[in-house]
Amino acid sequence: MLKDITIGQHYPTGSLIHKLDARTKIIGTFAIIVSLFIGVNAPSYGLVALFIFLCVHISKIPKKFIVKGIKPLRIIIILTFLINIFMTQGEVLYNLGPLVITREGVRQGVFMAIRLALLVMGTSLLTLTTSPIALTDGIENLLKPFKKIGVPAHELAMMMTIALRFIPTLLEETDKIMKAQMARGADFESGNIISRAKGLVPLMVPLFISAFRRADELAMAMEARCYRGGDNRTRMKQARMLKIDYLSLLAIALLLAVLVLLRMLA
Numbered sequence: 001m002l003k004d005i006t007i008g009q010h011y012p013t014g015s016l017i018h019k020l021d022a023r024t025k026i027i028g029t030f031a032i033i034v035s036l037f038i039g040v041n042a043p044s045y046g047l048v049a050l051f052i053f054l055c056v057h058i059s060k061i062p063k064k065f066i067v068k069g070i071k072p073l074r075i076i077i078i079l080t081f082l083i084n085i086f087m088t089q090g091e092v093l094y095n096l097g098p099l100v101i102t103r104e105g106v107r108q109g110v111f112m113a114i115r116l117a118l119l120v121m122g123t124s125l126l127t128l129t130t131s132p133i134a135l136t137d138g139i140e141n142l143l144k145p146f147k148k149i150g151v152p153a154h155e156l157a158m159m160m161t162i163a164l165r166f167i168p169t170l171l172e173e174t175d176k177i178m179k180a181q182m183a184r185g186a187d188f189e190s191g192n193i194i195s196r197a198k199g200l201v202p203l204m205v206p207l208f209i210s211a212f213r214r215a216d217e218l219a220m221a222m223e224a225r226c227y228r229g230g231d232n233r234t235r236m237k238q239a240r241m242l243k244i245d246y247l248s249l250l251a252i253a254l255l256l257a258v259l260v261l262l263r264m265l266a
Contacts, residue, residue: 022138084109
């Protein structure tokens, strides 16, 4: 299951999506998140899904690689679906003792499950198509206007990028620890959900020790290279917004406009 998590990984293919400016992709990711909450009916979610699948196709990232990122969240998606089915009031379809399935609950559950799946797919595209350095520069450039009110743009961008970059590293470390403990007789696969969760507790101590060790090594490496934050720092490659970036932002704006119109007509 750990290998199915795609958030934080970079998958270079040299596609048009990869060549877009990081600011364009960050804005596009936030637009996808907003669009999923604007949508209230099937045409809205269908339009967002079409937009995401089109971006995946253009990015040339294998479809299976994108879809497998949903697998770790399948339990959350199923629980969200069930909670909405049984907790939403409306026209009764079926009675299961004290539990009641309603038509509105089924509709809401399906929409929430689709929303979560599309949310994971849309946000995964950001890290899959953007290198950590470009992502840092993009976040910093977007936060630059807030420097006037004392917001440390460079430091925030660096922290968020390091956090994203450490996700696959820590997952790989967790997998190694699990395999080492399984070789010593530990069992992480049998039993119910509660017993499996209890079985993961012994992983926490070595994982935290490994995370702190890696953080200390990173801090020492940055100190050895005389890293002093964002002041007076220069870049070998300056980020520039090209024509394709403005066209992409226009397409994102049109998507949001159509979704707002569909919401008003619903």
